[in-house]
Amino acid sequence: MADNKSGREDQAQNADRRQRERAIAEELERRDEPEPPVDPSQLAYFETELDAVEFPASADDVVATLGDREIEASDGTYAVEELLPATDVETFDSPAEVRERIERPTVAATMKHIVEASETLPRETLDSSQWDAYQKTLRELAAIDADDDDEGVRVIGDWIVDQIDEKGKLPGSRAVRREAAKFCRSEGYEIRNDEWLGV
Template identity: 60%
Template sequence: MADDKRGRDKQAQDAERRQQEREVATELERGDEREPPFVAEELADFEAELEELTFPATGTELVTAIGDREIESVEGSYSIEELVPETDEETFDSPAAVGVQVQRPTVAAAMKRVVEASTTLRNTDFSWSQRRAYEKTFQELKAIDADDDDEGIQAISDWIVERIGDNERLPTSRAVRREAAKFCRANGYQVRNDEWLGI
């Protein structure tokens, strides 16, 4: 491969794709889900429907094809259009990637809002690593206030969307973590310095 800008860009994209695949595989193997699991039969039926689609598929294609499809979790029912960003910028390489997305409905819904808001920005690359950092922040908020109504996730996703609208750029993952830590401390949740939110 030539050592020019195009070659370096391709190498970076390939590395990012391989990282995404590794993280999807890791998520599928994890048994310590922080959100209520979906009913096994529901998830199996859903995955069977996904097999009929052509991958890679964009969020827009998925929402168009199966957006009104609802899946049951222990907490309630969610439609795919509530969990998958309706944008051509979001691409899912496999049914497994979609499965990972929908298994954490609260985090998925928050990320959907953020991803869709980010599409209004010009010349902004919402990298995989930054998305993962946002998701990890939402997951930590879910773990901290698991008994509440996910107020922390809602507050931080609102904050990110407001920053995108006001500043016309994505807040850094560090700024998101800092805001999440402020929310936690203001609401009586302890955040240690050695934790993800401990900034």
């Protein structure tokens, strides 16, 4: 496109269109997920409490401000400090990002342990794409059976932390998905090859 006013407007419109398409695709993907175990009205109230935090903010900032705030979930009560790592490596651009993180407490607590374990690695860091892949795998495990107490999430989270401790490096996202699929099949859940866990 030409570098003139019309060309710049076209580029901006294309960028907006792509952003809307991504948002729609993400929403359609989320429709298949079970309802979060935290009441949406409680999450909305919590999000208003985040006004006390200046965004963008690190997870450490959120924990320092609201760490002792408790969140009621269908499987128990969690303090925010149990769900977010006290680190400045992880950042949030908005209160909505914090809300999205804590709406699935089992996944959030497991990701907290993984992030904290990864910080012990001297020459490796958990980058955002790998973090996203880990979280997506854990969310897929949580969605498989809402009645299993998220056992798969805990098992795979422990496996990742064990790999970090034993091998001194982060397991690849494909290895994590493979281990998650192995766990699911051992528990009698069918995993198709065209699914996220079907590697």
